[in-house]
Amino acid sequence: MRPLVAGNWKMNGLRAALSEVTTLAQMHPTPSCDVLICPPATLLAPMAEVAAGTSVAVGGQDCHAAASGAHTGDIAAEMIADAGGTAVIVGHSERRADHGEDDATVRAKAEAAIRAGLTAIICVGETEAERDAGRTLDVVLGQLAGSLPEGSLGASVVIAYEPVWAIGTGRVPELSDITEVHDALRADLAKHMPEAEAALVRLLYGGSVKPGNAAEIFGIENVNGGLVGGASLKASDFGQIVAAAG
Structure with a gap:
């Protein structure tokens, strides 16, 4: 399975930052993985x-x-496609927390992405309190079941596991913990789609992925790439992560 390394710029980046994309493309003209950057809407x-x-x-x-419609400040999946986008992140923990998005909302957005011909990158992950309570798999698999559109195909969706407590904190779960969650996600996908399709879904890990830890994380069997936050803003850092996926 060809890995995917996706960069989430979040609310960062002005037009001057577009030079980072040029630099990254020059660093990796023929990478061994798919490379995606999700900038703020102003830069799409x-x-x-x-x-x-x-x-x-x-x-x-x-x-x-x-x-389309009377939704001030929002952007439709069709608009992303029209602007040249090929994918969209839905259900990121910051959207779930800051905007109160529940699984049903995330599922509707993923359906919209697929409708527009985009790849839906569906995010799941537990909080620190949920992890400490031993509820990691219950939470993550529950979010998967609630957020994954019915009839999804392996090529149309990507699942990104992001432990909420690790995003931007520098903390990373033990490799065994990542393995446990990704193995569970892979097995559970077969409950929601044909087994052959479930095997095609790429599972990304996100949560303080950096050049120094990317290779060992990407070496885990059911980790098929990463969803990278702050380290994707600079081609010098992101390029090393892309190289680690090859």
């Missing part, structure tokens, strides 16, 4: 133009469930 179209014809694809950080 210009980044797609800069990345056109290179190894770097562009995606959105969120989308609305509707294709």
